[in-house]
């Protein structure tokens with residue numbers, strides 16, 4: 087272990103993100119010995135759609151990545167060297183640090199993981215993904231048993247948990263995903279009531295036909311664009327739209343018309359709420375307690391698509407925008 091590899095962000099993409107936005111550099115190992123800095127060996131990296139948003143220099147809820155700096159994200163690793171009490175060598179930790187094989191990370195920014203739980207759950211059902219699904223649906227969706235929930239990117243990390251939580255809360259759940267195979271999986275393995283392939287011919291008409299009696303009480307939107315257009319005219323009076331993500335727009339050139347359908351909001355008197363999970367930290371303990379209990383009781387399937395190897399980190403990230411993952415996309419670094 088004399089050398090480190092680090093993924094740098096080197097070019098802002100103007101359309102679909104491609105490998106030329108990144109550069110892998112070989113560097114000396116990070117120098118240890120700073121007080122409060124812990125040397126970690128990266129074991130798993132979370133790849134997330136929001137990172138594409140941070141690659142663009144435009145108004146957002148968080149600062150853009152700086153060109154020429156390492157990519158940074160949610161990581162799980164093992165502590166190699168530490169002089170901080172409570173963060174001992176050998177401990178598994180979660181934190182935000184660079185896409186690198188090794189990193190020096192402030193001890194206070196790390197969460198030591200429960201050794202009895204699979205470590206990837208910290209990037210997934212018992213991390214920001216689960217929190218986004220739970221807080222988004224319960225706080226902004228305001229579900230009532232018997233209501234009809236529609237969730238887009240339903241076979242992805244957040245979406246697959248939203249649908250399952252919806253079922254646990256007594257909702258009727260319809261998912262929207264990008265292949266027949268994903269739709270079958272949602273119904274057969276996650277007990278979604280129905281699922282629709284947005285790439286199928288006549289998708290909008292099929293969705294409308296299916297929901298013509300129930301309509302839509304809660305739309306949990308991970309996608310935006312044409313998928314959302316298809317749902318908006320199906321909203322019931324006083325429906326709630328949880329605007330969680332807009333992945334269909336992240337790779338489009340800036341200047342895109344986002345087509346807000348305010349006429350649909352007026353007709354349905356619906357309420358649309360954008361939310362960012364990081365702003366709801368006071369609700370994390372209760373949400374994690376509930377998610378942990380459901381997961382422990384086997385009530386939540388925490389599906390993961392694990393890509394093996396640091397060399398495949400960039401392609402796993404790009405794969406998010408081509409539907410290559412089912413459940414949470416994670417890269418096993420070692």
Ligand SMILES: NC(=O)c1ccc[n+]([C@@H]2O[C@H](COP(=O)([O-])OP(=O)(O)OC[C@H]3O[C@@H](n4cnc5c(N)ncnc54)[C@H](OP(=O)(O)O)[C@@H]3O)[C@@H](O)[C@H]2O)c1
Pocket residue numbers: 134135136214215218239240241242243244245262263264265268308309311313329330331332333334335361362363364406407408409410411412413414415
């Ligand atoms: N508000 C918050 O605090 C918060 C927190 C976390 C995540 N998010 C957002 O939640 C959404 C889901 O995130 P995630 O981490 O769970 O990712 P994910 O759903 O696991 O991965 C992305 C999925 O989106 C679908 N997709 C990609 N491009 C698409 C397009 N043009 N049109 C329709 N679907 C497309 C793909 O599935 P298909 O095969 O179905 O196309 C892909 O598998 C993202 O928009 C993300 O930005 C928001």
